[in-house]
Amino acid sequence: MPVKGSAIFKIALAATIALSGAVATVAAVPTAAYAAPASSVNGKITRSEILQRAQYWVDQRVPYQQGPGANDSGGRYYERSDCSGYVSMAWHLGSALTTQSLRDVSYELGSFDDLKPGDILNRYDGGRYNIHVVLFAGWTDGTRTTAKVYTESDWGEVAKIAYMSRSALNNGDYRPWRYDNVIDDAVSAPAKPSLGIRGSVIAADGNQVTFTRDAGSGHLQVTYLPPGGGWQTSDLSVLAGTAVSAGGAPAAFVQANGTLGVVTADAANGHLRITYKPANGSWATSDLTNDVGAPVSDGEVTTQVDASGTLSVFSRNSVNGHANLTYLPSSGGWSNFDLTTNVGTAVSAGGAPAAFVQKNGTLGVVTADAANGHLRITYKPANGSWATSDLTNDVGAPVSDGKLGTAVDESGTLSVFSRNSVNGHANLTYLPSSGGWSNFDLTTNVGTAVSAGGAPAAFVQKNGTLGVVTADAANGHLRITYKPANGSWATSDLTNDVGTPVTDGNVSSVLGNDGTLSVYSRGSANGHLHLTYLPTTGTWATTDMAYQAGTPTLD
Structure with missing residues (x-):
């Protein structure tokens, strides 16, 4: 004054x-x-x-x-x-x-x-x-x-x-x-995020399952809620012999035959590891690099199961940055396919690839070009060949830091959520089942806070609501941005509204068989795994899984 x-x-x-x-x-x-x-x-x-x-x-x-x-x-x-x-x-x-x-x-x-x-x-x-x-x-x-x-x-x-x-x-x-x-402050996630957007799944038997990495030992940990039971947690490195992992977060999957599994990278040598449990069997683990020739990885991996039952594991080769696909058909053996060499997918950077399957059977993955941050999509129609395109050049998608999430809603619209590497804005690039690509800046148009840390965790609820979970770069608050099937986009602060602890942005989301939306996040203050959830009828609630289930601290 x-x-x-x-x-x-x-x-x-x-x-x-x-x-x-x-x-x-x-x-x-x-x-x-x-x-x-x-x-x-x-x-x-x-x-x-x-x-x-x-x-x-x-x-x-x-x-x-x-x-x-x-x-x-x-x-x-x-x-x-x-x-x-x-x-x-x-x-x-x-x-x-x-x-x-x-x-x-x-x-x-x-x-x-x-x-x-x-x-x-x-x-x-x-x-x-x-x-x-x-x-x-x-x-x-x-x-x-x-x-x-x-x-x-x-x-x-x-x-x-x-x-x-x-x-x-x-x-x-x-x-x-x-x-x-x-x-602006430099924002970064932990060097070894132990929770990612593919960390949570619903198993064939209805178990709600989340895979994390123990901060103290590097062991692979599974925390799960059986239908009608209480929360439990198990050390899969002890139970199944899974190697200590490093790099990106564990990526979970459920195959059509009921096999539950997770993919990680071995901290000792970068080998791609798969740990799995058949529907009526016990946990086991194998080395995909030794056994089927999967390239060594930096741990940034994702998984996808398509309509044919093929399990696809997308990873980044830690030697040359190539995007790679290691896949297992429902009948047959494992194979590898170098997407950079064979399709022209750009060498990628940032977070894990974001995989998807469209309603028409198209399998694909979204990455960020290491050279310029352009958003890249690589895809294969159900009865076609692999192809790739540059969404930044072709449709104006903003450049990205590689922190990506995808969702396909009931209408067949493919949504790609990304973080603009220039201004930190949350962005949506989407393709309706009939029509062309469009972009929508969630920060400018909805008020979604500039985000930080891990990749945005997308979800689609049973009532058709499409949404994404992020962390506010300014204060670490857990944020949800959502659009009802016939409504407009809105955003809210789960830390302010529900009491979810501040987070470093490493999050996952999963929709239960009963329609409950569950959001898992890593508390930045103590490394605890936190669950914030919304039943189909009821209000949001939050709980600390370290106390609820005994989940070890996440690194």
């Missing part, structure tokens, strides 16, 4: 707070120590560091004043701790600027929808910018109707977190601005 306040300012601010639905403050939780700043004064700074710096004054209960000021967490003194001084400190500027001069180190955004954590909302004041500024920390949900902000509001108050409605921001004539030197 201006260095000298006025009664007019106080009245205007009070009116704005009244419009906002009264800014509820959040109790400070003092911390014992703060990390040394990663940024330099007036230098590049990540959004997370901006919020950490802002939180420091909340924790210290720094009072609003225009002299003397206060120190930041590193001991640097800021001569004012008013609204603009607060922003200056959070941005790690060299001195406390005013509401007017903050414009000299930032630029105005197009709309509130462009805001990201660490940006500011500055009151326009007829172009004078002479009233008040707050630091934007995020929207409270996907509707973007309530903003969480950091603010130093007035004399007699201290730095605090507040909540302002979108209508209050509009009525108060706030404008969104972004610091010139802010940079």
Whole structure:
């Protein structure tokens, strides 16, 4: 704000707070120590560091004043701790600027929808910018109707977190601005994700099964719920002799003959391993690299069973990056097929390939081109030959980081969910059973949060609802975005709404025989496997599988 306040300012601010639905403050939780700043004064700074710096004054209960000021967490003194001084400190500027001069180190955004954590909302004041500024920390949900902000509001108050409605921001004539030197945080999943979008299946006998990797031992773990029974968990490395795995997450499957199984990569040598249990048999394991010549893998694998009963395992060759198919027909032996050499599928990068089977019998897989991030689809019609195409060139699909998920709904529409590697937006590229490809930005059009971590986990419910589960890059909240069969897209925050713990984005989803939608996620705080579920009649609930079933911590 201006260095000298006025009664007019106080009245205007009070009116704005009244419009906002009264800014509820959040109790400070003092911390014992703060990390040394990663940024330099007036230098590049990540959004997370901006919020950490802002939180420091909340924790210290720094009072609003225009002299003397206060120190930041590193001991640097800021001569004012008013609204603009607060922003200056959070941005790690060299001195406390005013509401007017903050414009000299930032630029105005197009709309509130462009805001990201660490940006500011500055009151326009007829172009004078002479009233008040707050630091934007995020929207409270996907509707973007309530903003969480950091603010130093007035004399007699201290730095605090507040909540302002979108209508209050509009009525108060706030404008969104972004610091010139802010940079997005680098987001990455664990080096060895132990839960992935193909991690959960419903077995032929109705068992709900999820495969994970034990953080302590690297052992393959299965957690399951028999029909009418209680949760159980077993160590398949002990039970079946499955090798310690590495790389990507386990990929599960159920064959037409009732065989339940999972594919992993051996941590010792990259060999592709299959662990399986016939419908009426015991668990066993075999080495597909030794036994059938499957190429060594980085562990990024996926599985698909088509209408003929053929089991397909798509993997990435860790030597040359080639996309590979190892497959077992319902009658016959295993074979290998190099999709890069034989079809022209680009060398891939990022996450596991995302496989699918369309209603017309077309088998396919979606990958990201390692050279340019283009979304690639490789497919084989039921009675045709393999082919490949570039969805980025051909239909405008955004470039991707390789974190992909697929679903085919009852109408036959093929949906490919991806994360835009430029801006982190959740995107849908889809092909109706009759018609051409289209793209739909879920972040722009629905409000799905910018995502992080693992691949989006797609699902189709029995009532025709299509959806996808992701993790919010800003805070790790578990997010669900969905479209009823005859409705519009919507999104909600399962962490806020249901209490699901924050996650690193490694998730899976599965639809039970009774229609229950189950979403599994890895808690980023403790590595526990969490189940969040929605019965066909009822409301969402969540449970910790470490306590419910004894599932070991995930790496």
